[in-house]
Amino acid sequence: MRTLRCLLRRATIGIAAAALSVPAAAQTKPTLVVQITVDQLRPDYLDRFRHQFTGGFKRLLDQGAFFTQAFHDHAVTETAPGHATLWSGRFPSHTGVVLNEIGVADPQSPLLFGRGGGASPYRFRGSAFFDWVRTRDQFSRALSVSRKDRGAILPIGKAKQQAYWYSLDGGFTTSRYFGDTLPTWVQRFNARDVTAKYLGTEWNLLLPESEYPEPDSVSVEHGGRDFTFPHTLSADRRQGTFQFTDFPWMDEITVDMALEGVHALELGKGPSTDVLSVSLSTVDAIGHAYGPLSRELHDQILRTDRALGRLIDSLYKLRDSSRIVFALGADHGVTPLPELAFKGDDPNRGRVDVRPVMDAARSGLAARGVEGDALVLQSGVIMLDQPRLRAKGVNADSVVTALRAALLKLPGMARVDRVSTLAANAARGDKIARRWLHSVPPDIQAVLTVTFKEGYYWVTTRYSTHGSPYDLDAHIPVLFMGPMIKPGRYNQPIRSVDVAPTLAEIVGVEPIEPIDGKVLRMILPASTGR
Numbered sequence: 351m352r353t354l355r356c357l358l359r360r361a362t363i364g365i366a367a368a369a370l371s372v373p374a375a376a377q378t379k380p381t382l383v384v385q386i387t388v389d390q391l392r393p394d395y396l397d398r399f400r401h402q403f404t405g406g407f408k409r410l411l412d413q414g415a416f417f418t419q420a421f422h423d424h425a426v427t428e429t430a431p432g433h434a435t436l437w438s439g440r441f442p443s444h445t446g447v448v449l450n451e452i453g454v455a456d457p458q459s460p461l462l463f464g465r466g467g468g469a470s471p472y473r474f475r476g477s478a479f480f481d482w483v484r485t486r487d488q489f490s491r492a493l494s495v496s497r498k499d500r501g502a503i504l505p506i507g508k509a510k511q512q513a514y515w516y517s518l519d520g521g522f523t524t525s526r527y528f529g530d531t532l533p534t535w536v537q538r539f540n541a542r543d544v545t546a547k548y549l550g551t552e553w554n555l556l557l558p559e560s561e562y563p564e565p566d567s568v569s570v571e572h573g574g575r576d577f578t579f580p581h582t583l584s585a586d587r588r589q590g591t592f593q594f595t596d597f598p599w600m601d602e603i604t605v606d607m608a609l610e611g612v613h614a615l616e617l618g619k620g621p622s623t624d625v626l627s628v629s630l631s632t633v634d635a636i637g638h639a640y641g642p643l644s645r646e647l648h649d650q651i652l653r654t655d656r657a658l659g660r661l662i663d664s665l666y667k668l669r670d671s672s673r674i675v676f677a678l679g680a681d682h683g684v685t686p687l688p689e690l691a692f693k694g695d696d697p698n699r700g701r702v703d704v705r706p707v708m709d710a711a712r713s714g715l716a717a718r719g720v721e722g723d724a725l726v727l728q729s730g731v732i733m734l735d736q737p738r739l740r741a742k743g744v745n746a747d748s749v750v751t752a753l754r755a756a757l758l759k760l761p762g763m764a765r766v767d768r769v770s771t772l773a774a775n776a777a778r779g780d781k782i783a784r785r786w787l788h789s790v791p792p793d794i795q796a797v798l799t800v801t802f803k804e805g806y807y808w809v810t811t812r813y814s815t816h817g818s819p820y821d822l823d824a825h826i827p828v829l830f831m832g833p834m835i836k837p838g839r840y841n842q843p844i845r846s847v848d849v850a851p852t853l854a855e856i857v858g859v860e861p862i863e864p865i866d867g868k869v870l871r872m873i874l875p876a877s878t879g880r
């Protein structure tokens with residue numbers, strides 16, 4: 351049964367459209383914008399496995415516009431800043447979402463049910479694409495679904511729409527930021543106990559083994575355990591629903607949840623433009639565990655192709671395909687394990703240990719009456735509480751100078767930049783400085799940025815990872831598809847901040863604040879836009 355709000359929405363907009371005699375061109379604007387983020391998707395995967403695609407990747411590559419040289423132009427290439435940047439058109443220095451640790455965690459917004467910490471977009475600054483859409487039309491709505499809380503929350507900015515993520519106990523949840531109770535349709539979906547059928551199930555290859563050239567005997571994968579097929583999900587309910595995020599079926603139920611929401615909320619039925627955001631996280635989980643060169647990653651990319659195919663095909667059955675536009679990107683890439691990139695048998699090869707230097711610096715501060723938490727290192731950003739140092743008569747610049755000199759002596763260290771020099775270095779064409787500049791808001795007390803040599807990891811990281819300012823982590827695919835998009839392979843460099851303004855141009859709305867991206871007009875017909 352349709353809700354009174356939905357009926358009022360359509361009636362009000364319908365009357366207004368008739369009264370104003372909306373031009374036919376305006377009536378062809380999309381009624382559904384689908385934002386797809388594939389966590390940790392590198393663009394080379396799309397070329398490497400293209401001959402095996404039969405689903406969503408195939409459709410997007412064959413019928414859409416594929417930008418092969420798209421990059422995040424910020425340094426901390428992590429999930430939270432990637433999602434926030436991709437769908438807001440602004441760098442982390444402007445969204446305030448700098449790294450995962452200060453992404454969406456919020457104890458004041460507890461979950462409505464399930465396991466996991468509270469979450470909200472309270473750290474997110476400014477607006478996202480959906481805000482621009484809703485500013486034009488108050489009846490526009492958004493649904494955002496992901497395995498991760500940050501993957502569900504940040505693509506729609508601070509909007510109090512419907513955002514849901516996996517709760518680690520087999521269902522989807524949200525936080526009190528978004529509402530006080532779960533809607534009936536979400537309760538109904540969770541009541542199906544969709545993960546139960548997978549408990550105790552084996553993950554086997556999707557295709558015959560001969561279709562996978564990667565060796566299945568790389569012992570450094572998955573921490574040296576369970577690194578060959580098949581992989582079995584625990585049959586124990588508590589353990590299995592927790593492990594579930596690391597198995598391919600997580601994406602399947604994410605798509606199921608998104609489609610359930612489209613049906614229940616009647617998204618995209620028009621005349622307003624609605625937004626569906628789907629963030630698929632399993633490539634990231636499997637990429638971390640087994641690495642970008644693994645057979646497991648290969649198999650997961652093929653499964654993601656199928657999941658996306660089902661999403662697109664289902665939406666085309668539910669809604670008018672001529673009124674849907676898709677945009678797909680990634681929050682970051684990934685760098686191979688140092689064990690596979692550097693020769694030798696040293697377990698710490700290709701890794702940098704900054705702990706002795708940081709510990710010595712904190713001890714020095716403590717000896718002068720400044721507690722150690724005044725000096726913090728997170729994801730390559732060093733922050734210093736300078737007012738606390740001044741209160742104790744400690745010269746902050748001397749501390750920064752000594753710390754920088756000590757860090758530069760470490761094997762594997764490429765550079766340690768003063769934040770105060772980033773703008774000038776970026777203006778001279780220094781790409782790494784520019785990406786750091788785009789990562790650091792001016793009010794987080796950052797004094798230094800730390801960059802290892804390319805391919806090097808933090809010494810404590812024992813899984814495949816990302817987060818560096820280098821292209822392996824910053825290079826992502828960007829694809830658009832819809833009747834208003836010129837298909838083709840586009841090799842000119844673009845930035846992730848260009849995605850949101852391009853969608854805005856397609857829909858015919860304007861950003862409500864200054865943004866960092868630009869419209870990718872090369873994929874749009876001349877008549878598209880406002």
